Amino acid sequence: MRIYGAGGHSQVIKEVLKQNGYAISDTFDDKPEGSHYASKNVTTGARKDLTSFPHAGDPVIIAVGTNAHRAEIAQFLNCKYEKAIHASAIISPTSKVGEGTVVFAGAIIQPNTTIGKHVIINTGASVDHDNIIGDFAHISPKAALCGHVEVGEGSHVGVGAVVIPKVKIGKWCTIGAGTIVIKDIPDYSTVVGNPGRIIKTNNPL
Numbered sequence: 001m002r003i004y005g006a007g008g009h010s011q012v013i014k015e016v017l018k019q020n021g022y023a024i025s026d027t028f029d030d031k032p033e034g035s036h037y038a039s040k041n042v043t044t045g046a047r048k049d050l051t052s053f054p055h056a057g058d059p060v061i062i063a064v065g066t067n068a069h070r071a072e073i074a075q076f077l078n079c080k081y082e083k084a085i086h087a088s089a090i091i092s093p094t095s096k097v098g099e100g101t102v103v104f105a106g107a108i109i110q111p112n113t114t115i116g117k118h119v120i121i122n123t124g125a126s127v128d129h130d131n132i133i134g135d136f137a138h139i140s141p142k143a144a145l146c147g148h149v150e151v152g153e154g155s156h157v158g159v160g161a162v163v164i165p166k167v168k169i170g171k172w173c174t175i176g177a178g179t180i181v182i183k184d185i186p187d188y189s190t191v192v193g194n195p196g197r198i199i200k201t202n203n204p205l
């Protein structure tokens with residue numbers, strides 16, 4: 001297994017992979033000089049020189065916490081991707097988890113939910129039944145999504161946020177820490193508070 005990204009998020013993924021019996025053959029980062037102190041032998045990533053990067057080989061997990069950066073890296077890499085799922089995560093057998101997605105300790109994914117590609121389901125997050133979580137989204141630690149919730153591509157649901165049933169969050173939104181989302185949220189919105197209110201609209205990527 002290879003890891004693309006050598007920051008703090010990468011450390012959590014490495015631990016999950018090791019516990020699941022994987023050996024990590026390479027760690028890449030586009031800025032190796034900024035790597036987490038616990039990342040050793042970090043090789044320069046593909047961004048500067050796509051042709052000499054070893055796209056073929058062991059599967060990769062893009063271990064970068066910023067959703068937009070994961071999306072960008074997935075566009076220029078031509079690799080096979082793997083998932084990292086912590087042994088304590090509970091995932092319904094009727095739910096689907098896309099390639100490159102990571103599910104951390106204590107997370108719960110209930111039945112008939114679809115999780116996209118390169119998603120982060122972080123520590124202790126609760127994703128209930130019939131959710132649809134788009135590619136490159138991040139559901140932060142202890143966030144709770146009730147039934148029939150949708151989270152669009154690239155959206156970040158902050159730590160401890162709550163989303164009531166049947167709410168649709170658009171793409172590339174940011175839901176602040178502890179926010180209570182009680183109605184649909186348009187694309188590119190940043191939402192905070194209880195009840196959640198839009199404080200800004202981000203520029204489309």
Ligand SMILES: CC(=O)SCCNC(=O)CCNC(=O)[C@H](O)C(C)(C)COP(=O)(O)OP(=O)(O)OC[C@H]1O[C@@H](n2cnc3c(N)ncnc32)[C@H](O)[C@@H]1OP(=O)(O)O
Nearest residue numbers: 122140141157158159174175176177178179191192193199
């Ligand atoms: C393992 C891990 O670490 S996973 C990482 C998980 N990370 C998170 O959950 C972080 C979530 N991020 C936040 O909550 C941030 O505060 C954001 C993204 C919502 C806003 O950040 P910024 O765009 O920098 O906004 P800024 O800090 O300028 O705040 C703007 C206003 O919103 C308010 N605000 C910001 N965040 C929140 C929040 N979570 N709840 C309530 N109000 C908030 C601020 O007080 C400020 O109000 P004011 O204009 O009256 O002074």
